[in-house]
Amino acid sequence: MSNKQVEQYNNxxxxCPIRALTPEEAENFRNRMDALEASEPDLWSRSKIKPHLMMTWFNELIRHPKILDAVEDVLGPDILAWATGHFDKKPRDPGFVSWHQDATYWGLSEPSVVTAWVALTPSRHENGCMRVIPGTHTTGQLPHKDTVNQHNLLSRGQDVEVQVDEARAVDLELQPGEISxxxxxxxxxxxxxxxxxxxLGITIRYVAAHVRQTSGFKDSATLVRGIDRYGHFLTEPQPTQDFDPPVVAFYNDIVGEIRSRKEAIAAQAKSAGS
Known part of the structure; x- marks a missing residue:
C-alpha cells in the first residue's frame, strides 16, 4: 500500500479499494467455487468454519501474494491466516449483517488482526456492500447483544450496543479482484x-504471528508469510485436493473444539441474562 493508504488504515x-487480483483471477476463483457448489449441494454447511481447509481454491486465495503485500503493511512480515468466510448475497437477497465489531467473540489476545474482504463480483451500495463507521476502531471493545433474525448473516446475530451514527457510514464499493x-x-x-x-465476497482474517488464542481451547492457523516464532496455533495442513481426507480429519477435530467452545460461551451468556 502507499503511505497514504497506511495512514488511512491507522486513522x-x-x-478501500486495493487492487489485488486481476479480473481474470477473480473470475477463475469464482468459477471454481461455483463448480464445487454445483457438485456439493451442502458445500457451505460442511465447511462453514475455516473453509480454506476444505477447498484448494480457497487455500490458494489466502496465500495470494498481492493480498499479503497489503496485509504486511498493516501487520508486519510474519502473518498467519486464522479464519475465513464466505458472504454470498444472491439477487434480491434479504440477508444483512448487523453493526458489530469482529473481535467480540474471537478470544484473541490483542487486535493485531486485519480482515481482507475479497470481491469476486461487483460489491456496490445497491447490492449490499460492506459499510463501515470510520474511526470506531479506536473505541476499544464495545458491548454487544445477541439477536435473533433469520436474515442476519452473523452466526450469533451480534449487534453493537451503542448508538451508531449511520450518517457517517461509508460504503466499501469494490470491483472483482479488488479488496478492502x-x-x-x-x-x-x-x-x-x-x-x-x-x-459475492470472501473474508480472510489475518493475525500477526505473536497473537494467541485466550479462550482456553485448541485453535489453528496457516502460516502464509514470514516465520512463526511463537507456535501459539496448531499448524494447519494444506489440502492437495478438495475435501482431502487427512485435512478433513484435522478440520473435524478443530471445528468440533470451536463449536464446543461457542456452545459454552452461549450457555454462559444465557445464564448471565436469566
Missing part, C-alpha cells in the same frame, strides 16, 4: 441486496 480503520482491509475493532455491517446483481 480510519479501513482501506478493515481493523478487527471497526464497527461495520451491510444491508440486503436490493438489486438483480449477485454480491
Amino acid at each position: 480510519d480503520g479501513y482501506v 482491509l478493515h481493523h478487527t475493532m471497526l464497527i461495520h455491517g451491510s444491508e440486503p441486496n436490493h438489486s438483480d446483481t449477485r454480491r
Whole structure:
C-alpha cells in the first residue's frame, strides 16, 4: 500500500479499494467455487468454519501474494491466516449483517488482526456492500447483544450496543479482484441486496504471528508469510485436493473444539441474562 493508504488504515480503520487480483483471477476463483457448489449441494454447511481447509481454491486465495503485500503493511512480515468466510448475497437477497465489531467473540489476545474482504463480483451500495463507521476502531471493545433474525448473516446475530451514527457510514464499493482491509475493532455491517446483481465476497482474517488464542481451547492457523516464532496455533495442513481426507480429519477435530467452545460461551451468556 502507499503511505497514504497506511495512514488511512491507522486513522480510519479501513482501506478501500486495493487492487489485488486481476479480473481474470477473480473470475477463475469464482468459477471454481461455483463448480464445487454445483457438485456439493451442502458445500457451505460442511465447511462453514475455516473453509480454506476444505477447498484448494480457497487455500490458494489466502496465500495470494498481492493480498499479503497489503496485509504486511498493516501487520508486519510474519502473518498467519486464522479464519475465513464466505458472504454470498444472491439477487434480491434479504440477508444483512448487523453493526458489530469482529473481535467480540474471537478470544484473541490483542487486535493485531486485519480482515481482507475479497470481491469476486461487483460489491456496490445497491447490492449490499460492506459499510463501515470510520474511526470506531479506536473505541476499544464495545458491548454487544445477541439477536435473533433469520436474515442476519452473523452466526450469533451480534449487534453493537451503542448508538451508531449511520450518517457517517461509508460504503466499501469494490470491483472483482479488488479488496478492502478493515481493523478487527471497526464497527461495520451491510444491508440486503436490493438489486438483480449477485454480491459475492470472501473474508480472510489475518493475525500477526505473536497473537494467541485466550479462550482456553485448541485453535489453528496457516502460516502464509514470514516465520512463526511463537507456535501459539496448531499448524494447519494444506489440502492437495478438495475435501482431502487427512485435512478433513484435522478440520473435524478443530471445528468440533470451536463449536464446543461457542456452545459454552452461549450457555454462559444465557445464564448471565436469566
